[in-house]
Amino acid sequence: xxxxKSCSFWSCTNNxxxxxxxxxxxxxxxxxxxxxxxxxxKNQKIINEYYxxxxxxxxxxxxxxxxxxxxxxxxxxSGVRKILNKWAVPVLTSWQPPDMNKSTTDTTGALxxxxxxxxxxxxxxxxxxxxxxxDHTENQxxxxxPGWSPRNPNPNDNGRELFxxxxxKKCNKRKFMPRSLNFDKNSMKPEDLLECNLLxxxxxxxxxxxxxxxxxxxxRVYQKxxxxxxxxxxxxxxxxxxxxxxxxxxxxxxxxxxxxMRLMSLKKKSWRFKxxxxxxxxxxxxxxxxxxxxxxxxxxxxxVRSLRRWLQNLNLACGINENILEVLKFKxxxxxxxxxxxxxxxxxxSIKQFISYNSQNDMFSGxxxxxxxxxxxxxxxxxxxxxxxxxxxxxxxxxxxQVIGYFL
Numbered sequence: 001x002x003x004x005k006s007c008s009f010w011s012c013t014n015n016x017x018x019x020x021x022x023x024x025x026x027x028x029x030x031x032x033x034x035x036x037x038x039x040x041x042k043n044q045k046i047i048n049e050y051y052x053x054x055x056x057x058x059x060x061x062x063x064x065x066x067x068x069x070x071x072x073x074x075x076x077x078s079g080v081r082k083i084l085n086k087w088a089v090p091v092l093t094s095w096q097p098p099d100m101n102k103s104t105t106d107t108t109g110a111l112x113x114x115x116x117x118x119x120x121x122x123x124x125x126x127x128x129x130x131x132x133x134x135d136h137t138e139n140q141x142x143x144x145x146p147g148w149s150p151r152n153p154n155p156n157d158n159g160r161e162l163f164x165x166x167x168x169k170k171c172n173k174r175k176f177m178p179r180s181l182n183f184d185k186n187s188m189k190p191e192d193l194l195e196c197n198l199l200x201x202x203x204x205x206x207x208x209x210x211x212x213x214x215x216x217x218x219x220r221v222y223q224k225x226x227x228x229x230x231x232x233x234x235x236x237x238x239x240x241x242x243x244x245x246x247x248x249x250x251x252x253x254x255x256x257x258x259x260x261m262r263l264m265s266l267k268k269k270s271w272r273f274k275x276x277x278x279x280x281x282x283x284x285x286x287x288x289x290x291x292x293x294x295x296x297x298x299x300x301x302x303x304v305r306s307l308r309r310w311l312q313n314l315n316l317a318c319g320i321n322e323n324i325l326e327v328l329k330f331k332x333x334x335x336x337x338x339x340x341x342x343x344x345x346x347x348x349x350s351i352k353q354f355i356s357y358n359s360q361n362d363m364f365s366g367x368x369x370x371x372x373x374x375x376x377x378x379x380x381x382x383x384x385x386x387x388x389x390x391x392x393x394x395x396x397x398x399x400x401x402q403v404i405g406y407f408l
Contacts, residue, residue, distance in 0.1 A: 319371020
């Protein structure tokens with residue numbers, strides 16, 4: 001394109017070099033007003049470029065201010081940049097296209113005499129030109145027959161008209177587009193409406209393609225950022241695990257701290273407790289159940305359900321527990337005689353009558369049970385129990401107590 005601007009109206013020779021006082025306006029971005037401008041300028045070259053290649057192809061074409069009225073501008077003052085209204089449409093000022101139905105005897109190719117025309121639209125009968133093919137390579141033919149689209153007057157149209165635009169050899173079909181802004185798509189034929197939709201789709205293809213490429217570039221950038229961040233996180237995890245291992249090795253004497261540091265580096269579902277840790281959790285729970293639930297918020301401790309499941313594995317039956325007596329005997333064997341002095345405590349408590357099935361031992365519990373003393377009792381009954389007798393040893397010199405058996 002040249003560096004200077006020129007008017008795109010057919011037969012208008014105004015440009016920015018010769019006419020300094022004129023202002024030149026580009027075609028509007030609105031599709032409907034752009035079509036009206038194309039219809040008024042009567043320039044077949046620009047019309048073909050618009051319908052073949054889209055709106056971007058005609059973005060450098062302009063129309064001079066001689067084709068607009070004062071009412072079309074927002075600020076029509078001298079020395080100030082003139083701004084068009086959005087609804088402004090150019091009009092013919094000093095030239096009217098010839099009537100192609102009338103035969104002309106001028107063989108020199110000269111244009112007819114100029115005549116003033118009214119700004120209101122005039123219907124021109126150009127039915128004979130609608131079937132003509134315009135060859136852009138013949139300059140003489142292009143000079144005699146300007147490439148402007150004819151209006152097809154129809155009294156039943158009610159202002160809703162269609163204008164036909166003849167295209168070059170690249171397109172064999174004729175394009176049908178609405179002429180005015182107040183047209184109704186329901187009044188168009190199905191094939192014409194399909195062509196209108198296809199034209200509007202092709203105009204947006206280039207803009208959408210640019211957006212897609214930009215978004216793909218952004219996605220690639222974000223993927224690289226995510227990859228680098230994942231590497232940094234992995235490096236920090238390895239450094240943290242190494243530091244925790246070193247700290248665990250240094251805290252061999254502290255049982256609780258060593259356990260907590262080992263479990264905090266693992267996920268909650270992968271916690272595995274050792275025998276010493278289970279015993280510590282059981283002793284803490286039986287000392288204070290409420291305190292145990294409170295400490296679980298800050299420490300890595302097993303759940304209450306896990307503690308009960310571990311206790312189910314213990315083989316506890318009615319009668320005197322020989323295992324407990326063996327442990328007490330081993331612990332008090334090296335103690336002085338004063339520490340061995342104990343008192344035997346018997347306590348009876350009422351319980352609820354309830355029959356339950358023990359799946360581990362495959363037996364029912366809740367009946368009268370005397371444990372290992374059942375051999376010394378002649379009478380056997382299958383009555384449900386409602387009382388429990390507990391036998392306990394309690395130290396006299398030192399404060400300790402231990403249950404050694406129970407009977408139902």
